[in-house]
Amino acid sequence: MQQAQPGHFYAVGIGPGSPDLLTIRAMRIIESADIILSPQAEGSNRSLALNAIAPYLREQQVMNINYPMQRNGNNTRERWNRVAKEVLEKLKQGKSVAMITIGDPLIFATTSYLLYGLADELNRAKIHLVPGISAFQIAASRFHDPLTLQEDRLTLMSATDLVAVKNALDHCETLVLYKAAGVIDKLLELLKNQNLLKSSKLISCAEQGDGELLVDNLENWRPNELNYMTTMIIRTGNRDWRE
C-alpha cells in the first residue's frame, strides 16, 4: 500500500495532531491521494487535522465535511449517507479518496459511519484502513506510564455515563476515559470517593502544541476550563506484576 490507487477509498488515522506522529503509510497515502476528505464536527477545531497533514499537501483537493455535534441516529445516518454518495461519485470518476481522522479511524471515530455507508456499494478490496496513534497512547507516552502488563485489563470508554464509569472501575486495572471535560466535577467526586484521585492522570491536547495540559496526580488539582480533547488515565490497582 505505497500509493493511493484510482477508485480506491482510504480511511487514514493521522494520530493526535503532530505531523511526525502519522505512520509512514498514512503519509504516503495522503501525499498520493487525489482527494482528501476532512470531516469535522461543527464548532470543533478543524485546523488541528489540517495542520497535522500540512507538510504532506501539494495538489490534492481538500473536501471539508461538516456534521452536527449533537447526536441523533437518523440525522447522523442521513448526513453520512450523503457523504458516502459523494465519495462513490468521485471514486467512479477514477479518483482516489483519503478520509483523514485524528487518532485511529476505528476507535471512537466518525469514520465508522462513512464505512457503513460505503460497505454496500463499494467492493471491499477497494476500501483500506490505515491505523493511527490514538489519544490514549500519546497520553500514556507523555506520562511514561505503562498502560497494561501481563494479565492487566485495559478499558477505554467515554466518561459521559458516570454509572458506567463507576462500574468499569471494578472490572479493569487501567481505565481510559475520553470526553472527561464535560463531566469533570462529578468525575473528580467519584474518584475521590473511590480513593483513586492520586492514581488518576489527565491530559488535554497532548502533542498539539502550546495548549497541552498534563496533570500527573489529580489529588490537589482543581479544574479550570478544559478543552474537550481531554483524556484521563486511571490506575485502579487491582493487579500489579511487581508484587
Place this chain on the structure above:
Amino acid sequence: MQQAQPGHFYAVGIGPGSPDLLTIRAMRIIESADIILSPQAEGSNRSLALNAIAPYLREQQVMNINYPMQRNGNNTRERWNRVAKEVLEKLKQGKSVAMITIGDPLIFATTSYLLYGLADELNRAKIHLVPGISAFQIAASRFHDPLTLQEDRLTLMSATDLVAVKNALDHCETLVLYKAAGVIDKLLELLKNQNLLKSSKLISCAEQGDGELLVDNLENWRPNELNYMTTMIIRTGNRDWRE
C-alpha cells in the same frame, strides 16, 4: 523530537512488523540513534522487529537482549535491572539509545520493565516514549470493523485466564484478546456457550507478510496450529448506535 539526543533514552513502538507502519517520529529516532536495543523473548521471532526497522538501519550499533519467556517476578526484575545498568553506562558515555518494541511500548510490552529500571537513575527529561500501532489496531483495520463508537466500552486483555475472559464479556461491547493461541480450544468452547462465535474474529501475524491468517467469523472454523501472535476481537453486542 526530530533526532535522538546524546545521553537520551527512547522507547520506540515500531508497530506490527511492516516498515511503513512506524510513525515518522519512530523512524527518525531509529535513524539517528547511536544504539538500537532489540529485546526478544527466548524462542520468539527476533527477525520480525529487525525486518520492520531494516530500511532505517545504517551505522547504528544493534544490541540484542534476550530474556526468558517464562514469567518469574524476581528473575524478570533482575534481568531488566542488568539491562538498565548497561543502558545507563552507554548513556553516560554520551550515546543515544533507542529500544524498539513491536506494537506500542506501553501496551503489554517488556519496555515497561526497563522503564521501571531506569526511572530512579535517569532524569525524566532524558526518557522519551514514542507510541506505536498496537496489534489490535492493525487487526481491526484488516477486518474494516469499528472497535468502538459513542458509549461502547473496549477492553484489552490476555486470553490466558478464561474465568476473567468470561467475566469481561459482560462488561464491554468489544473485547480484544491477546495470547489467544495457547487457550484456543477452551476459548472457542466458551464463545460457543455464550453464542458469540459468529461475532468473533481472529487474526494471526497481521501485516507480517505471508503467514497472515484472517478468520472473519469463528462459527465454522476449526483451529490449526496457531502462531503465538494471535489476536481475537469479540463484539458482545450489548450496545449498538445503529439501533
